[in-house]
Each structure stands twice: as C-alpha cells, then as structure tokens.
Amino acid sequence: MNANDSVPMVQMLSPEGDFAVPKNYAEYGSYIERLTEEDFLKFYRDMARCRRFDNEATALQRQGQLGLWIPAIGQEAAQIGSGYGVGHNDHIFPSYREHGVAITHGVELMSILKMLRGVNHGGWNPDETRFHLYGIVLGSQVLHATGYAMGVKFDGKVATGNKAEDLAVISYFGDGATAEGDISESFLFAANTHSPIVFFCQNNQWAISSPTASQTRVPLYRRGEGFGVPGIRIDGNDVLASYAVTAKHMDDAREGAGPFMIEALTYRIGAHTSSDDPTKYRSDEEVAYWTARDPLKRFEVFLRRQGIGEDFFEEVAEAGEKLASEIREATFALKNPDMEDMFKHVYSDSHPVIDEQLDWLKRYEASFGGEN
C-alpha cells in the first residue's frame, strides 16, 4: 500500500475552496477563529509573492544568472501557513527549499538568490530573523534544530509561566530526509530530553526521483511514534490547516509538551532543482492531478467567497511583477565577491595563518599575469 493513501489528515480548505473544520479537529479550528481578514490577505499575498519569486528565479537560472535553482512551487501553503504559525521568539531550521518560510520571517529574498549564484553563503543574520541558514546537507539541519531545542530546554526557557519568554524550535525537512539516520537520531534525542521542537516534514512525494512509496512502509507522520514523537498529517496544500496545526503545536512545545511531528502532504510541482528533469520519472497525469489541488487557487476561491474583490488580486499580481523586475535587475547587477571576502569571516580578528593563505592566493592569482 502506498503510504500516502487513505490516511486521515487535517484539512480545513478543500481543493474546491470549501472551508470546514471537522469536529475532531476543533482545537485547530479555534486558531482560525482568531485570524482577521488582514491575516488571510497576508497569507495569500505571501504565497503569491513566493510563487512569483520562484518563477523569476527559475528564469534567471535558465538565463545563466544563477548556478542552480531549487523551486518550491506547489508547497507555498505548507510553508507560508506554517511559517506564520511560528512565534517571533522561536527558532527555525530550514532545508534548502524553504523560500516561503523565509518570506514569513523577513529574510531578504536577494540573499537567497545570491547564495544560489554563489556569491555568498546565505548572508542573512539568523540572530535577527530566527530563520537559520539553509541546510544543504540533507537532514543535517534537523540535528542542529534538535540540539538547539535541547539547549532551550536545559536553559529552562520552556513553560516559564511567562509566554514572552518561552521559546520553541521548528525544523523543516522533506520526505527524502526521513530516510536519513539524522532524522531518527533527532527524534530519539528530542523525545528523551522532552525538548520543545516541532518536526515539520513537507512530504512532496518525490526525493529527487524516488517516490515516497520506496522510502517508507508507514505514513511518515507515524515515523516518530516509536521514539516517543507523536505526529499528525495535514493537507499541506491547505494554508489554513498548515497555519493552525503548526501554531497549536508550537504553542504546546513552548508550554512543555515535548516534541511533535507534522507531516504536510503536498506536491513538488516543479523539478527537484534546475538540474533535474522530472518528466523522466513521473507522469503528466500525476502532475495534472496535483496542479488541480494548487494551494493558491483554492485559497483564492475561499477569499473571493469571503467577499475579497478583484482589486486585491490585481494589486497582488502587480506587486509580483514589480518584485520580479526588481530581483531581475538586482541579480544582473550582482558583482562577484572580492577575493579577500572569503577570508574575512573565519576569525573576528586577523589571524597569521589566514593572512598567509590570503597572501598565497594573491600570488597565485597574480601568477596568471593579471592584475585582479
């Protein structure tokens, strides 16, 4: 049996845009009741922003401006919803596809493009954004997140009685990463130390070219059970479910409930990266099935039924074009970093060994007869 099939999941917004809170999920429904219209508009605006950004970055890669692009198209609801479910005190340890989560926490989008052009290593300050640098090595970020959460626990920053002081951690990873030992180790340590962490797995159903069916015999949300990490599956293309479930379990973690796993069932509409050709391993019918379950479309239907008018959607589309042209212009204007830059951040002060290496590199470059 395919581990993705016939499993109950939290869904509030159907693919047709119908909103309903199932009775057994009322605790999550209460989180939606607290949202204002402005929140709904913000969710949509950011999902659309994320997608426009993604499309433009894909084009820039095809035009030789980025070394690589990692599209998140189709996963916007999982990312924007959960991103807003994370509190401002909390820490986020992302994988390399979390452009949407980055948007919700104020990461400068050009920083991501710079990294994928190879002119910096991320560049944003995790201390300010609480959004840590992209974990490029699959699964490694989940260990980092668990370690951070254990530190939070040991520092006594959980269930202090003062909500402004409590803090929890969320880590993002994909279905492919669940097959890494790192994830199992993280579950074990998080459970044994009862640390405040939410494991957010975006099951986009393809680990590059390996389908979920070849990676697990049980639904992924149950992967943590044996370690002591309970889990739940949500419809990852439903931004409201993603928000509500994440917000609740982050709250619980801050209040001392220990680790929890959320499996967001979604679909990677695009390629794994710009170096991948998904037509080689999956059918057009499958892509069409999931395109029909697009997270933006169903939320747009929902908003229109709420009485949001055409003006809003036009404004969002215009903002998207503006964003696209801004990042296009900025990307073409990017300069290569100075040779010295890579030596600058090794030590806070100058260091003889580093100085020596820099000198060597300068001589080496000069040996080409250039002036650099």
Add this chain to the structure above:
Amino acid sequence: MSKIAYFNLPDVGEGLTEAEIVSWKVKPGDTVKVNQVIVEIETAKSLVELPCPFEGVISELMANEGDTVEVGKPLISATVADGAVGATVSEAASAASMHEAIANVAATGAAAEERTPNLVGYGTADPNGPIRRKRAGAVSTNTSAITAIPAAAVPAPAGHLAVPTHPDTQVLAKPPIRKLAADLGVDLGKVTPTGLNGDITREDVLGSASQASVFRNLSTPAAPSEREERIPVKGVRKAIANAMVSSAFTAPHVSIFVDVDATRTMEYVKRLKASTDFAGTKVTPLLIMAKAMMWAVRRNPMVNATFTAEEIIVHNFVNFGIAAATPRGLIVPNIKDADKMSMLELAQAIEQLAATAREGKTTPADMKDGTITITNIGVFGVDTGTPILNPGEVAIVALGSIRPKPWVVNNEIQVRQVTTIGATFDHRVVDGDVASRFVQDVASVIEEPALLLD
C-alpha cells in the same frame, strides 16, 4: 537609441559544456519579451526551455536546429533598448563574454582561436577542448570587426570571471606546475615552455630550478623547542620492548648475509602483475621471498622450530610471520599454514594481513603461534640489518631494498637488480651450516624463481 544584445548559452545544469538546439520558438524579426521562451535545448541531463533575458527584436538565430552549441556561445542576437535590464552587465563580465561572442561570430582569423588558459574547471568533458577563460587583452586583435557592438550588450553567464591581463606576460601552466614553480622559486615568466599547447611542463620547471632551490623543500624540520619529549612506555611499545628483551637475552643470536641478483624475481613479479589471474591482487617481491622461504624451510626444517628447555619442536607447517610497521608500532601477525597456499592465495593473504595491520585491527590470535618471520626493511630503503627473533621462533629473515647495482655476470660488470638477504637464527637450535644452507636456498630462489617449480 538601441543596441545589439546577445544571449549566450548558459550552463543550465551544474557543469554542462554544451547543448543541442531542439527547436526555435522565435524567428528573426520577432519581438520578444523578457522570459519569453525562445528555444528548447537538450543537454546531457534534460530538455530545457530557455527564456529570453531581455526585451527586443530578434536579429539573428545563431545556430540551427540540431546544432550543438558550446556553453558561453551566443544563441541569438537582438536589438534592444539602451539600458534594458538583462542586456546590461557589469563592465568586467561584459568584456569577457563579449570576446566569447566575437570569437564565435566574427571568427575573422587565428586570433579568435588563440589558446588561453582557464583558471579552474569542472563539469563534463568537452570533446572540443575546455572552454577557456578569455583574456581581455586578446580582444584588441579583432576590434576592427566588432566596433559596432557595445561592450555592455552581452549578458554574462553567472560567475563568469574576466581577468584583465597583459598579453605579453601570459604564461600557460597547470595549477600543480604553478605550485611546483612557486615552491622551487622558479619565475614562470622566464621558463621556455615545451608542452603540446605551449604550456610549461613539470620538466621545464625542474630544469629551470637551481640545485639549491630543489633541495630547499627537503629541509629537516627544526627541533622542537622542548629539550626533551617523554613518551609513556605502554601498550604496543611496552609489548615490543618486552618481546625484544626476552628474545635478545634468551636466544643467542647469530646473523648472516648474502647478496643476490634479484633481476629474475623482479621480472617474475612483473609477469605476475600482468597476468589475469592476479588482476586486482597486489604482487610484490615480498611474495616471492615468502615462497622462497617456505621452499627453503622444506629443505632445512630445523629453522622452522621452537626451543624449549626439554625439547626442540620442529614444525611441519609454516605460520608465516610478517613484521608490520603500524602507526602504533611494530607488530608481527602471521599467516596460518602459509605453506599450504598457492601463490595467489598467499598474495591475497599478505595483502589482507597488511590491510588489517594498517587499520589497527590485527587480533592477538593473528599474532600467535608464528613459526618463522620475515621483515621487509627494504621498503624503507635500507640494504640489510640484523633482526631480532620473534619470541618462540628460531629464524627471521630481513629483505633489503632491491636496486640496480653493478654485478659480475660472465666476468663482465652488468647492471642488475641486487638485494641483500640477512637472517638471524637462534644458535641453540640452528647451527652455522644449517643457517647458511637455508639462506643460500632462499637466495637461489630469488636469483632463479623457477626453482619454485621443484
């Protein structure tokens, strides 16, 4: 005001060098928008649609469907408005890619084909040679053909570095050669290149290095500042010490030596290496030496014995010990019943023993019950030595280095592969005549490995 812009084929897949044009989606005269798909290409990895980076009117499609285009070469030219984003690149980058465009479009002469070095490369092999970092300096040779093209007209592929240079100071040398030159203090600008591509070779650099500077890197490290270093005697080191003392002070040692022409052994090793049966197995002179010893043991069984107060136990099997230098010190594991093994089995057993020892995984059982030992000190470049017996054994053989030396053959001096076999015996068990015959027997096999057919 308008200008001509080019869109060069980018590397769309982390290290590709070329792509095939599958189909054009535009034709000359078409107006294109930013990100409008203009062409479908097929790379080694996938089919990819390329979106146009700028807005303009297509002037020319610079390749036909079915053509293979190198990364960095132009796909289209188009008339674009001044200041169009995507057609504006930084000065440094434009200089480089403009030259690439020109080298392809104009191709006016040999100057465009001039070979220049690239910095560092990666990706798939390019049958037409590497894509080279073009020198801005070389552009001047074809400026007459391209004055109509503004420098800023061509977008550069990401990360495409341009290094301005003086054409007359260009030197071609691969990075390891540059390092060698730097290490030896050789100025590459003063070396005459002899490489196929006009590049400087290792030999060119070595030839230019003065004797003194060649030796500069072989200097002995300076003595540590502490006057003494104290290393605790424990573990393997303690075991070695105890074994050596017990052996040296209980068994009266006697050592003898013989020089031998090992040329045929070396030829034999070479033939074994080339044979399909031994493919993937390590073959060294030590293997022949081991076989030679086992042959000699059969003719002189007394060297394969153990001395006890009451009796001398002569073993009719050989547990063949090999002294192994490991990071933790000397150990002597042995190959059980080595005399029953074929040449191939023995070769594999030696290889396995060495690998296990190097990994520090040799077990006490591996080191127990040895009957005779070899120590291959030749690998350290020394000729011979007087090894100390492995406790419980009565013979140990040292294989010295094998190197070309003058040797008398038929009253004439010839250059032969010569080695010294040294051996130490427990004189309580092995008398001088037995010891000598044993060593002579070993030496005769080294001189003529065909004796093993006996």
